[in-house]
Amino acid sequence: MLDDVERGRRIQQLADAVGLSQRRLAAATGISQPTLSRIISGVRPAHMAELVQIASVLGRPVTSLTEENPVAARVQFAHRLGDGADATQVRQRLTQLLEIRALLDEDAS
Numbered sequence: 220m221l222d223d224v225e226r227g228r229r230i231q232q233l234a235d236a237v238g239l240s241q242r243r244l245a246a247a248t249g250i251s252q253p254t255l256s257r258i259i260s261g262v263r264p265a266h267m268a269e270l271v272q273i274a275s276v277l278g279r280p281v282t283s284l285t286e287e288n289p290v291a292a293r294v295q296f297a298h299r300l301g302d303g304a305d306a307t308q309v310r311q312r313l314t315q316l317l318e319i320r321a322l323l324d325e326d327a328s
Contacts, residue, residue: 224261226284231259233277233284236315248272 221229234244241259245252250269257263265273265284274281 221285221287222261223258223264226265227259227261229284230273230277232311232315233279236319237277239276244273244276247276 230244231241234241239247241255242252244250245255248255248269249272250258254263258265258269267281270281270284274284277283
């Protein structure tokens with residue numbers, strides 16, 4: 220189970236991946252922007268109804284906001300120092316692409 224801070228990070232990553240700002244995500248879910256901001260920052264726990272709304276707008280299953288990410292847990296990569304890329308950003312982008320692949324694989328079956 221994800222803690223509130225990690226859940227907030229996950230919501231922000233997924234929103235970024237689909238190009239939604241916090242303001243647009245708030246409008247689409249019916250959750251006020253200040254409340255959504257507190258959820259994303261991990262200051263306020265999200266209620267299950269809010270998680271359902273957020274997941275729906277992001278086009279993801281609710282479990283993507285409540286459980287550890289099995290794709291992220293499997294991501295391993297080598298990063299060259301000095302090539303100008305930030306290792307954290309590379310890992311996040313790689314994870315996002317692998318998550319998209321996993322979703323496409325699920326939809327195909």
